[in-house]
Amino acid sequence: MTSDTKTPPEPRPAISRMQPYEWEPPSAAIAQQAGVPEDQVVRFDTNTFPWPGASLGRLSPEPLNEYPDTSYRGLTDAIARYTGVSPDRITVGAGADEVLDLIAKAYIDDSARAVISRPTYPMFTVLTEMAGGSIDAVPALDLRLDRQAFVDGARSARVTWLSNPNNPTGELLPFDYVETLARATAGILVLDEAYYEMSGITGLPLIDRMPNVVVVRTLSKAFGLAGARVGYALAGPAISAALRRVRPPGSISVVSASLAVQSLADLTGMQDRVERIKTERRRLQQELARLSLEVRESSANFLLIRAGRQLAPVLLRSGLVVRTFPASSQLADFIRVTVRLPQENDRLIAALQAAMTPAG
16 A cells, blocks of 8 residues: 655645634643542633523523524524624624634625734634735733724724733723724724623624624623524624625534524523622732732732742642733743632632642
């Protein structure tokens, strides 16, 4: 038998040049590395809520042998009731990441320039570069958006990506600024509102007046469905039509769509989860401040903490996983921690205190 010596073609130049997203390791691998049982691993790195927003046991039987209704009418109607937006202005996707990817596919090519703040959600850069576009990163001032420089950069950009509240800093921009930015933006303004339910600030009123604005949200956070992967875009007719042209016909499973409808029907439960996380965020922030740690103000379900690069590995040995950043980043000396259950946050506080207490 002779072997085939053919080599596959190289990927597109844009794919070879891009820096891929770094996925979080699974809890099982972390448990093995840390030498702790997997049920003792606490994910402070994923920005998810500690409770599910729906139950598989409450689902009616689904025809798993058939493809989903590609219009996702039931899901779209549920989102319409929640947001007050008509169904024809809603585009659903497999998580907010797929919706962001649809925007990149529709509007970015190798001639496009996109504007981001730095630091912000890494997928903005990944998706822009995958599509062949270039990034104009506006450095933050003391980790806060340089508002005027960002507006100036948006004036000639094809796409302006804005996370509000910003991940990973937690900074929340007021509606007035978002409106000013929308007016200045030459191309598409993408408002990633993954943490909207925590912040209460939205650019949604702009989509009726400004056809270049698209609001992207997710059910992964306050609605407790990170594992189901359901997100959506809210936009005017032109952007909505463009997104539907590039949307895969059935990327959300029938199970995920049903879980999403169930979660959207329980707004009282969602609001209760949000209030519990806000209360715990305040407590966690106070406890961290008592340890003389610098904690940034946050309007999301996470806190950014200046803790030095030496603490994350110490926490990991206890099975406590926090988000760290590259040595070249503005955030090299910071960790980002998700606000979780009180008892889990207490473990984090105790581990930090122990790590910062001189031996003697």
